[in-house]
Amino acid sequence: MTATTSPWPRATLAVLLLVNLAAAVVAAGHHPPFANVTGVSWTPSPTARSTCDQATFAFDASLEPADWRQCAALYSAWTAENGTFCVTKADCKAYLLVAQHTGCALAVEPMDARKGPYTIGDKDVEALLYNSLSNFSHGTLLAVRGVIKCDVASGGRAGLAWQISKAG
Structure with a gap:
């Protein structure tokens, strides 16, 4: 059998190669979207967790805006995580x-x-990102802040100010 009479059409082979290559790139490049910062720790959980009330949201022109696409990528990476901060x-x-x-x-x-x-659940982070992306972007820019009440170790819930803006 010669290369021109292969039972596998070239298009099929190219698609299979691209799928395998994409899977390898995704597997090699996957890093959790957490920041390694003093004062913040992450505890994984087998199930999704919510530990906060609904948040307030407002566009804030004083923040350096993030690129909506980068925040969408953060949201996409985030939805695979379960646990609490x-x-x-x-x-x-x-x-x-x-x-x-x-x-x-x-x-x-x-x-x-x-x-x-304070304890912040993965579902709370997901909701902050989703609502910000869906309702508070200005074109391709995202600069939003608000307040969310989350569980505290002493009992009850207390306020955390939060913001989404350009990293760095």
Whole structure:
């Protein structure tokens, strides 16, 4: 049998090669979208978790906007994760990076550090990203912030300010 009389058409072989190559690239390049930041830790869970009330949302022109496509990629990567973030911070003067992808970052700031540590579930992060992408983008730009009340170790829930903007 010669190369020109192969039982496999070239188009089929090309498609199979591309599918296998894409799977290898995705498997090799998969990194969880978590930020490795002091004051924030991640605990995986076998099931999805929600530990917060519904958030408030508002476009904020004072933030450096993220690229909507990068935030969509962060959302896509995020939906595969189950677990909770624990946010502890002694001083309430800066946002802590929770999740990021290239040019898009989700950060939180405890509104009262004395009430922490705060627990944020994967479903809460997913909802922040989804609602921001769906309802608060300006063209291809995304700069949004709000407040969400999440579980705290001392019992009850307390406020976390959050924002989605350009990473870095």
